[in-house]
Amino acid sequence: GDQVEQSPSALSLHEGTGSALRCNFTTTMRAVQWFQQNSRGSLINLFYLASGTKENGRLKSTFNSKESYSTLHIRDAQLEDSGTYFCAVATGGNNKLTFGQGTVLSVIP
Amino acid sequence: EAAVTQSPRSKVAVTGGKVTLSCHQTNNHDYMYWYRQDTGHGLRLIHYSYVADSTEKGDIPDGYKASRPSQENFSLILELASLSQTAVYFCASSPGQGFSDYTFGSGTRLLVI
Numbered sequence: 001g002d003q004v005e006q007s008p009s010a011l012s013l014h015e016g017t018g019s020a021l022r023c024n025f026t027t028t029m030r031a032v033q034w035f036q037q038n039s040r041g042s043l044i045n046l047f048y049l050a051s052g053t054k055e056n057g058r059l060k061s062t063f064n065s066k067e068s069y070s071t072l073h074i075r076d077a078q079l080e081d082s083g084t085y086f087c088a089v090a091t092g093g094n095n096k097l098t099f100g101q102g103t104v105l106s107v108i109p
Numbered sequence: 110e111a112a113v114t115q116s117p118r119s120k121v122a123v124t125g126g127k128v129t130l131s132c133h134q135t136n137n138h139d140y141m142y143w144y145r146q147d148t149g150h151g152l153r154l155i156h157y158s159y160v161a162d163s164t165e166k167g168d169i170p171d172g173y174k175a176s177r178p179s180q181e182n183f184s185l186i187l188e189l190a191s192l193s194q195t196a197v198y199f200c201a202s203s204p205g206q207g208f209s210d211y212t213f214g215s216g217t218r219l220l221v222i
Contacts, residue, residue: 095203096142101151
């Protein structure tokens with residue numbers, strides 16, 4: 001089965017509000033990476049975490065390897081935050097990434 | 110600025126024809142990868158390479174070949190394109206130790222008709 005499960009699959013937020021996206025792993029993972037795929041289809045690195053919490057502007061991510069999950073918190077959502085958010089983990093060797101199915105975020109005025 | 114550049118940006122191919130997608134990186138990374146994204150889904154690994162003149166199969170290699178003639182260049186080859194290969198293809202590079210420096214290209218949108 002899938003090693004990486006993301007929830008929710010879709011989310012709508014009004015500008016200025018916030019929410020959390022979740023990434024669950026079926027086995028213990030060393031680290032997680034979060035990407036945003038923007039409206040042009042480009043993949044943008046957001047966070048790489050091997051443990052703990054990282055914050056960048058309105059985004060914050062945590063990684064709990066013991067309980068096999070990671071979260072991405074968005075606060076004060078802006079229209080440009082719309083897009084699809086993916087979490088990915090390295091599986092096997094050689095830095096091969098396994099992606100979740102993504103969360104489609106729509107920020108509405 | 111270090112980057113991963115893909116060409117072409119988009120392509121329409123005929124069923125049964127040969128398609129070559131190209132990728133060039135200036136990151137000086139050892140590892141390069143080809144991923145495929147289908148509408149509404151995450152990316153899946155097709156082929157990868159960790160050294161020039163050598164390629165490895167990923168999770169979904171059937172129907173694809175890869176070529177790594179140099180550290181900077183990595184190509185994906187569809188010898189006999191099929192309708193099911195319509196997708197967006199992403200190339201990426203990484204240094205191999207940790208994946209915090211994973212860098213993706215902008216993608217190639219392939220339509221097979």
